[in-house]
Amino acid sequence: MQQLKARATETQRKTRIQVENEEKILDAALEEFSVHGFRGATIDRIATHAGMSKPNLLYYFRRKQDIYEALIARLLDTWLEPLRELDAVGDPLPELRSYIRRKLEMARDFPRESRLFANEMLQGAPRIKRLLETELKPLVDEKAEVLKGWMKAGRINPVDPRHLIFSIWSTTQHYADFDVQVQVILGPDRGAEGRFEDAARYLETLFLDGLRPKAGSAADAPRIRTL
Amino acid sequence: MQQLKARATETQRKTRIQVENEEKILDAALEEFSVHGFRGATIDRIATHAGMSKPNLLYYFRRKQDIYEALIARLLDTWLEPLRELDAVGDPLPELRSYIRRKLEMARDFPRESRLFANEMLQGAPRIKRLLETELKPLVDEKAEVLKGWMKAGRINPVDPRHLIFSIWSTTQHYADFDVQVQVILGPDRGAEGRFEDAARYLETLFLDGLRPKAGSAADAPRIRTL
DNA sequence: TTAGACTTTTATCAAACAGTCAAGATTTCG
DNA sequence: CGAAATCTTGACTGTTTGATAAAAGTCTAA
Numbered sequence: 277m278q279q280l281k282a283r284a285t286e287t288q289r290k291t292r293i294q295v296e297n298e299e300k301i302l303d304a305a306l307e308e309f310s311v312h313g314f315r316g317a318t319i320d321r322i323a324t325h326a327g328m329s330k331p332n333l334l335y336y337f338r339r340k341q342d343i344y345e346a347l348i349a350r351l352l353d354t355w356l357e358p359l360r361e362l363d364a365v366g367d368p369l370p371e372l373r374s375y376i377r378r379k380l381e382m383a384r385d386f387p388r389e390s391r392l393f394a395n396e397m398l399q400g401a402p403r404i405k406r407l408l409e410t411e412l413k414p415l416v417d418e419k420a421e422v423l424k425g426w427m428k429a430g431r432i433n434p435v436d437p438r439h440l441i442f443s444i445w446s447t448t449q450h451y452a453d454f455d456v457q458v459q460v461i462l463g464p465d466r467g468a469e470g471r472f473e474d475a476a477r478y479l480e481t482l483f484l485d486g487l488r489p490k491a492g493s494a495a496d497a498p499r500i501r502t503l
Numbered sequence: 504m505q506q507l508k509a510r511a512t513e514t515q516r517k518t519r520i521q522v523e524n525e526e527k528i529l530d531a532a533l534e535e536f537s538v539h540g541f542r543g544a545t546i547d548r549i550a551t552h553a554g555m556s557k558p559n560l561l562y563y564f565r566r567k568q569d570i571y572e573a574l575i576a577r578l579l580d581t582w583l584e585p586l587r588e589l590d591a592v593g594d595p596l597p598e599l600r601s602y603i604r605r606k607l608e609m610a611r612d613f614p615r616e617s618r619l620f621a622n623e624m625l626q627g628a629p630r631i632k633r634l635l636e637t638e639l640k641p642l643v644d645e646k647a648e649v650l651k652g653w654m655k656a657g658r659i660n661p662v663d664p665r666h667l668i669f670s671i672w673s674t675t676q677h678y679a680d681f682d683v684q685v686q687v688i689l690g691p692d693r694g695a696e697g698r699f700e701d702a703a704r705y706l707e708t709l710f711l712d713g714l715r716p717k718a719g720s721a722a723d724a725p726r727i728r729t730l
Numbered sequence: 731t732t733a734g735a736c737t738t739t740t741a742t743c744a745a746a747c748a749g750t751c752a753a754g755a756t757t758t759c760g
Numbered sequence: 761c762g763a764a765a766t767c768t769t770g771a772c773t774g775t776t777t778g779a780t781a782a783a784a785g786t787c788t789a790a
Contacts, residue, residue, distance in 0.1 A: 293757080293767070311626050316542030319748065332768050334749065369715060391625050394680070398618050398625075399538050401683040408687045416688050432714045438688055439705035440714075443674045446681070450673035453621070456628040460635045461643050461665055478666035486713035487659045487667075488596060520737070520787085546778060558780085559738055567778065 298336055300326045302350075305343045310391035313399060314344055348396065348404055351389055352411060358382060359441070362419050368426040369484060372444075376479050379448035384472050390452035416441060444483070451475055525563055527553045532570045537618035540626060541571055575623065575631055578616055579638060585609060586668070589646050595653040596711060599671075603706050606675035611699050617679035643668060671710070678702055 290298075304326035308317040319340050323333040337343045358378035363371055383390055396404055416438065423437035451458060451471075462471060517525075531553035535544040546567055550560040564570045585605035590598055610617055623631055643665065650664035678685060678698075689698060 291758090291766070297767090313540045313543045313622075315544075316540045318746080320746080329769060330748090331750080331770080335767070338749085340748065372714065394621065395540075395625055397681045397684055398622055401687075405683060405687065408684060412684070413687055430716055433708065433712060433716055435708050435714070436701055436705045439702055440709070442677055442681075442685065442688075442702075443706070443709055446673040446677035447670045450669055454624045454669075454673070456632060457624055457635060457639070458669065460628075460632065460640055461669075474663055475666055475669075478663045479670070481660065481662050482667070482670055482709070482713060484713045484715045485660060486709060486711045487599065487662070488711045489657055489660055518736070518787090524737090545776080547776080556739065557778085558740085561779065562737070565779085 294336070297326075297328065297332075300328070301333055301336055301343065302347060306347055306388050306392060309344060309347060310388040310395060313395045314340075314403075317344075345403065347392065348407075351393060352404065352407055354386070354389065355382070355393060356412065356415055359415060359419055362422065364422040364425065368431045372432070372483060373480055376444055376448065376483060377476055379444060380451065380472065380476055380479065383448050383450075383452035384468070387452035387455060390449050394449065394453045447479055447482075521563070524553075524555070524559075527555070528560055528563055528570065529574060533574055533615050533619060536571060536574060537615040537622060540622045541567075541630075544571075572630065574619065575634075578620060579631065579634055581613070581616065582609070582620060583639065583642055586642060586646055589649065591649040591652065595658045599659070599710060600707060603671055603675065603710060604703055606671060607678065607699065607703055607706065610675050610677075610679035611695070614679035614682060617676050621676065621680045674706055674709075 301322065305317070305322045307325060308322045311317075317340075319330055319333060322343070323330040326333060337346065358375055361378065362375050396402075401408060419441065420437040423432070423440060426432045427434040427437070458471070466474065528549065531549045532544070534552060535549045538544075544567075546557055546560060549570070550557040553560060564573065585602055588605065589602050628635060646668065647664040650659070650667060653659045654661040654664070685698070693701065
């Protein structure tokens, strides 16, 4: 252990075993923390799931909190990548459409990461609040300006850009975080891939056109002055 | 304690003290479980927060799980009330508009309940999956039919009704479950009430009209064939 | 007012938990 | 190879946790 520390002050070249085991541990920890949160997770279970003894695990990460923090550190970057790609120069609607799709893909491909993030939020983000302020907020501010620009140019409807971002986050992450509920309600008929495509199609319609039928659509008669 | 059990088999008339203390306990437990989940919560903290000793608390609820279950039992009913009120006979858009508003009000007025529910979902709903199947699913099925009817009549745009419901749930509950994040991003300028009104206004626009600008709006020129 | 029902506390327990230590096993590399 | 570095383990520590038992205290209704 003292070697680990000594090396850390140098260039910290990692052993094969070190790389493998840290990966195993982080994977098992993600499984555990994403479901039970920080307090609900136990080192014992993480170690078992990672296929090693508890002291061995603690050789790589000295405290429970270190594992959690390692997990969180790599999370936020990945998590914000789709938003970073939102391009001010592109066409607004296709840009938004593909942002939504990228977020939905993340919910499909990294549900555990999504749940870990959700868990941290539910707890009031005690361990990443600062990161939210220094990394998340500036990015959102920047992209909110992009959206505002599009609105001023009349290229998308004028709405609060931050709330727009919230709604994209929440609708897409819902499929990871509330997966059980989604499955109960949709039934087992459609597989995961089918559900994904349905969700993508639905969200596209919602965000682009909303629910109000086009003026001049078929059965327009019965409505008086909707809303 | 044996008296408590004996009474339970009879008509279970509750003492004044019993009523008061159970209420105190459930309130403290909601606070604790909604943040830390089932495993992360401890009886000690719940007892302290309820202002009583741990054995005293356990006199009213014999096991940790009993408290959690009492909480969950009263939750789902309240939680589904807004959807129950969705009226097949009413006008579609105003009905949806007020459903969204009711859900948003619940997120504002019962954020702890929302987080408790979210926490249970994140864990895979081990304790209420059955309830979801017997209570939630039939209700959603019923309301999905209502929505389908409106779509067939051309009164709202045709979309997958279940995904529509998901998106209403996720966007509204987001304001309770991810409250920290929302506050970090929106800044402290607007108080809770202001944020609520902004969210309500935004969601109304989103769900009714989406982001695509009305045909014939001001700066239509630059777009080619959006999406 | 007092017996019996109800409530609270003190003391206690076994299991689970985060974390340590030193000794033994294995790998790496000159 | 063989020694140094790295890795793994078993045994252990102090604390927290969920839960119980019994006794002491309080309330309430006849």
